Amino acid sequence: MKKGNTIFFENAPCITSFAAICGSKEKEGVLGSFADITLEDDMYEESTFEKAECKMLSTVVSLAMQKGGYTEKDMDVLISGDLLNQIISASFAARDFEFPFLGVYSACSTMSESILLGAALVNAGYIRRAVAATGSHFASAERQYRYPLELGCTRPPQAQWTVTGAGGCVITDEKSGIKVVNGTLGKVCDFGVTDVNNMGAAMAPAAADTIMQHFKDTGTEPSDYDMILTGDLGALGSRILKDLTWEKGYDISENHVDCGEIVYKVIEKEFQGGSGAGCSATVLNSYIFSKMQAGLYKRILFAATGALLSTVSSGQGESIPCISHAVQLEV
Amino acid sequence: MKKGNTIFFENAPCITSFAAICGSKEKEGVLGSFADITLEDDMYEESTFEKAECKMLSTVVSLAMQKGGYTEKDMDVLISGDLLNQIISASFAARDFEFPFLGVYSACSTMSESILLGAALVNAGYIRRAVAATGSHFASAERQYRYPLELGCTRPPQAQWTVTGAGGCVITDEKSGIKVVNGTLGKVCDFGVTDVNNMGAAMAPAAADTIMQHFKDTGTEPSDYDMILTGDLGALGSRILKDLTWEKGYDISENHVDCGEIVYKVIEKEFQGGSGAGCSATVLNSYIFSKMQAGLYKRILFAATGALLSTVSSGQGESIPCISHAVQLEV
Numbered sequence: 001m002k003k004g005n006t007i008f009f010e011n012a013p014c015i016t017s018f019a020a021i022c023g024s025k026e027k028e029g030v031l032g033s034f035a036d037i038t039l040e041d042d043m044y045e046e047s048t049f050e051k052a053e054c055k056m057l058s059t060v061v062s063l064a065m066q067k068g069g070y071t072e073k074d075m076d077v078l079i080s081g082d083l084l085n086q087i088i089s090a091s092f093a094a095r096d097f098e099f100p101f102l103g104v105y106s107a108c109s110t111m112s113e114s115i116l117l118g119a120a121l122v123n124a125g126y127i128r129r130a131v132a133a134t135g136s137h138f139a140s141a142e143r144q145y146r147y148p149l150e151l152g153c154t155r156p157p158q159a160q161w162t163v164t165g166a167g168g169c170v171i172t173d174e175k176s177g178i179k180v181v182n183g184t185l186g187k188v189c190d191f192g193v194t195d196v197n198n199m200g201a202a203m204a205p206a207a208a209d210t211i212m213q214h215f216k217d218t219g220t221e222p223s224d225y226d227m228i229l230t231g232d233l234g235a236l237g238s239r240i241l242k243d244l245t246w247e248k249g250y251d252i253s254e255n256h257v258d259c260g261e262i263v264y265k266v267i268e269k270e271f272q273g274g275s276g277a278g279c280s281a282t283v284l285n286s287y288i289f290s291k292m293q294a295g296l297y298k299r300i301l302f303a304a305t306g307a308l309l310s311t312v313s314s315g316q317g318e319s320i321p322c323i324s325h326a327v328q329l330e331v
Numbered sequence: 332m333k334k335g336n337t338i339f340f341e342n343a344p345c346i347t348s349f350a351a352i353c354g355s356k357e358k359e360g361v362l363g364s365f366a367d368i369t370l371e372d373d374m375y376e377e378s379t380f381e382k383a384e385c386k387m388l389s390t391v392v393s394l395a396m397q398k399g400g401y402t403e404k405d406m407d408v409l410i411s412g413d414l415l416n417q418i419i420s421a422s423f424a425a426r427d428f429e430f431p432f433l434g435v436y437s438a439c440s441t442m443s444e445s446i447l448l449g450a451a452l453v454n455a456g457y458i459r460r461a462v463a464a465t466g467s468h469f470a471s472a473e474r475q476y477r478y479p480l481e482l483g484c485t486r487p488p489q490a491q492w493t494v495t496g497a498g499g500c501v502i503t504d505e506k507s508g509i510k511v512v513n514g515t516l517g518k519v520c521d522f523g524v525t526d527v528n529n530m531g532a533a534m535a536p537a538a539a540d541t542i543m544q545h546f547k548d549t550g551t552e553p554s555d556y557d558m559i560l561t562g563d564l565g566a567l568g569s570r571i572l573k574d575l576t577w578e579k580g581y582d583i584s585e586n587h588v589d590c591g592e593i594v595y596k597v598i599e600k601e602f603q604g605g606s607g608a609g610c611s612a613t614v615l616n617s618y619i620f621s622k623m624q625a626g627l628y629k630r631i632l633f634a635a636t637g638a639l640l641s642t643v644s645s646g647q648g649e650s651i652p653c654i655s656h657a658v659q660l661e662v
Contacts, residue, residue, distance in 0.1 A: 002407065005431050007457045048647050076333065077516055084641065085416040087436050091519060091639035095652045100336050100516035102444065103436040103639070103654075105418050113433065117448070124455035126338045144643075185408055185431035188422060308422035308434070310415065312475075316379055321426045323434075 005210075006184040006217035013122035014177040015115075015169045015329070017068030019060045020286035023138065023164030026274075029264045034286035035165070036063055042139065042164050050084060053137035056166040056278075057082065058093035060285070061133050064168045072098050075170075076127035079114040081105040083136050083162075083277050084144060090134070107306030108203075108231045109186065110134040111167065111281045112325040115302075116183035118171040119327065123180075128173050135166025136276030145196075145311060158198040160234045160275035163263055167278070167285030178292050181328040184214040188308065190321040196314050200237020200260075200272055203305040206322035207233060208244035211303050214326050215250060222252045226297040229288065231280035231304030231324075232260035234272030259283040259304075280304040292331050300329045336541075337515040337548035344453035345508040346446075346500045346660070348399030350391045351617035354469065354495030357605075360595045365617035366496070367394055373470065373495050381415060384468035387497040387609075388413065389424040391616070392464050395499045403429050406501075407458035410445040412436040414467050414493075414608050415475060421465070438637030439534075439562045440517065441465040442498065442612045443656040446633075447514035449502040450658065454511075459504050466497025467607030476527075476642060489529045491565045491606035494594055498609070498616030509623050512659040515545040519639065521652040527645050531568020531591075531603055534636040537653035538564060539575035542634050545657050546581060553583045557628040560619065562611035562635030562655075563591035565603030590614040590635075611635040623662050631660045 001008045020035045027038040037059065044052040061078060065071065078097060080090035081104040094101035106113045111134050118130035139149055141162040147153045171180060189209050193202035207230050215221055222228060222245075233241055238258045245252050259280040260273035284302060291297050303326035309318070332339045351366045358369040368390065375383040392409060396402065409428060411421035412435040425432035437444045442465050449461035470480055472493040478484045502511060520540050524533035538561050546552055553559060553576075564572055569589045576583050594605035594614055615633060622628050634657035640649070 002457050005407075007452075050643055050647065076336075081434075081436065083417075085643060086414075086438065086639065086641035088639070088641045088644045091652055091654075092644065092649070094519040094654075095521050097519075099518065101519050101654060102448070102516065103412075105412065105434040105436045107417065117433070120452065120455065120457060121338075124451065124457070126333050126451060126455075185433065187430065188425040188428075188432050190426050308417065308419070310417035310419045312381055312416060313419045313423065316381065318423070321422055323422075323425075323432060 004217035005213050006182050007120060008182045009119050009123040009180055011123045012179045013119045013171050014174055014179050016172050016174055016177040017064050018169035018285040018289045019063035019067055020167040020282045021056050021060050021165055022282050026163055026165050030262050031282055031286055034290055035282060049137050049139040053135060053140050054089040054092045057089050057133060057135045058096045060166045060168040061131050064131060064170050068170045075099045075129050075131055077102055078131045079104055079118050080133045081110040082134055083141055106323050107308055108277050109304040109306030109323055109325050110277045112302055112304040112327050115327050116325050119180035119183060122171050122173050130171045131168055132171060133168025134277040134281045136162050136278035138162045138164045141276055156197045158236060158272060160199060160260060160272045162276035163274040163279040163282060165278040165282035167281030169285055178289060179330045181330050184210055184326040186210045186323040186325045188321045188323050190319055192319045194319045199275060199307050200234040201240055202307050202320040203322040204233055204237045204240035204244060206324040207241050207303055207305045210324040210326050212245060212248055212250055222250055222255060225255055225299050225301050227300045228252050228256045229300055229302045230258045232275040233258045233305060234260045236272055298331055302327050302329055335548035336544050337513050338451060339513045340450050340454040340511055342454045343510045344450045344502050345505055345510050347503050347505055347508040348395050349500035349616040349620045350394035350398055351498040351613045352387050352391050352496055353613050357494055357496050361593050362613055362617055365621055380468050380470040384466060384471050385420040385423045388420050388464060388466045389427045391497045391499040392462050395462060395501050399501050406430045406460050406462060408433055409462045410435060410449050411464045412441040413465055414472055437654050438639055439608050440635040440637030440654055440656050441608045443633055443635040443658050446658050447656055450511035450514060453502050453504050461502045462499055463502060464499025465608040465612045467493050467609035469493045469495045472607055487528045489567060489603060491530060491591060491603045493607035494605045494610040494613060496609040496613035498612030500616055509620060510661045512661050515541055515657040517541045517654040517656045519652045519654050521650055523650045525650045530606060530638050531565040532571055533638050533651040534653040535564055535568045535571035535575060537655040538572050538634055538636045541655040541657050543576060543579055543581060553581055553586060556586055556630050556632050558631045559583050559587045560631055560633045561589045563606040564589045564636060565591045567603050629662055633658050633660055
């Protein structure tokens with residue numbers, strides 16, 4: 001059933017297991033003690049950053065299955081995407097598994113898009129189990145989107161730091177774990193921001209649009225949620241989001257949390273906080289899901305946000321279209 | 332309901348309208364008279380190839396809606412992706428529409444992946460109408476994947492020619508048009524091919540895997556179909572596909588057609604034929620759907636194939652993982 005842009009999952013598909021891996025820098029942040037694996041070396045015993053990113057993704061898919069007591073035979077589909085050109089981390093990780101693969105892309109909103117689609121397929125009874133996963137790597141993102149690390153470029157104050165990490169979860173028709181209650185499909189929003197170092201400002205309108213659409217479609221309000229969790233707006237983007245929603249009569253300041261803002265311990269060096277598809281993927285699939293399982297949080301709206309630009313579009317003077325898909329999670 | 336890797340759509344979502352646009356070179360081929368719009372100039376009045384590609388995609392989405400008598404308000408979601416880094420054609424095209432967007436990526440299999448997902452969402456009753464669309468542009472693909480045209484590089488005999496074109500269709504819960512009966516989810520297959528100019532050989536095993544899985548899951552055989560339509564294996568890839576399926580006891584030689592093989596009039600210059608996400612998108616959404624509507628073809632298995640490589644993965648010595656998603660179409 002759909003109302004507005006929100007699809008309701010009456011059969012309540014559940015996230016029964018989850019796993020996260022993070023890099024050496026992320027280890028020192030809030031994730032450190034909650035991620036299943038933390039890397040000593042961000043190369044992860046591979047010869048390139050891209051291969052390390054792919055290995056992280058493949059590892060969390062395996063680990064999420066393993067933690068739930070599943071084997072490859074139990075899985076119906078892997079839904080995944082990532083930030084690298086042609087989503088090679090996801091595609092190459094999918095090569096490791098003997099079940100189908102659906103490639104998706106919505107930049108840093110890939111985690112919520114893949115959970116939404118997985119829950120939709122399970123809820124409809126098409127499949128029994130899906131793995132939703134994504135990740136990113138600081139070094140591969142820097143050299144693809146910005147400059148090779150070897151150049152030693154300085155970073156502007158509005159810049160964010162791409163998280164090295166990956167997270168994944170298993171969505172099933174079993175009645176235990178964290179329920180995926182509904183999902184709100186995001187629209188592409190473009191407020192004309194062209195500064196590729198200021199993703200938070202570009203993405204905040206998309207997050208605001210989806211979050212307010214969700215409240216409207218579900219008849220809920222901010223206080224109904226223990227947490228409204230955005231992906232990686234960072235410090236500046238989070239402020240803009242709160243302003244934008246407040247203007248429309250929604251005060252989310254009490255319970256809004258941004259994964260990018262909490263992922264690092266000392267944010268001075270990372271300026272606005274973390275970003276990248278791996279940011280919300282690792283925070284959600286470690287700290288957040290653990291706390292939900294423990295009963296600390298009962299109802300969360302997870303609205304990851306993605307900036308749909310490329311180096312080519314920016315080079316051609318285009319602004320940055322953004323999107324945010326959201327899922328409502330409950331225990 | 333799912334059997335093996337095939338999802339059955341009991342409520343038979345229907346493709347009620349479709350549209351295709353193609354470039355000046357494609358105009359001379361089989362498409363010429365069936366595409367809704369053919370370009371005189373492949374720049375399509377834009378300043379860059381990438382913007383022309385995006386405009387083609389946006390145009391077919393609008394046109395497919397218009398031909399079906401739909402407005403933006405009637406649409407629930409656009410499901411699209413393309414070959415450019417970070418699927419910018421699809422994302423930027425989505426900016427033109429006031430309804431949600433789901434970004435997908437499976438290279439040249441994007442057309443079948445998006446129809447499959449659209450049909451799944453409609454069949455489950457989540458939404459009423461989805462637009463599935465994709466496209467590609469010869470010049471933007473050449474400069475991103477190979478060499479800028481200005482270099483005037485020669486092409487090896489096993490090379491294919493990326494189609495300049497886009498196609499899209501509207502999938503609805505209305506009971507008229509072309510039925511989407513079921514969809515077979517593809518697995519990633521990698522036979523170790525590393526030659527980026529030989530996509531046909533790389534993709535053939537993925538096509539064979541999905542097509543044979545489809546026969547198994549649905550209890551059908553090659554002769555049950557008027558046509559088994561692959562995306563863009565080209566001349567060489569098609570021969571390999573026929574060999575691979577024949578070895579396993581399926582003779583598809585009688586009714587196999589490859590979009591890449593039929594898209595151009597004179598294939599000598601294009602060697603193996605056409606390729607690119609726009610190849611199967613244009614052929615399917617012009618010639619094939621027109622002939623199905625006219626009753627010439629009653630049942631088609633559409634299995635587009637995608638090569639999931641990037642210039643980075645190839646540069647790092649990786650082989651080419653491939654995938655093929657399939658949908659069964661009937662009138």
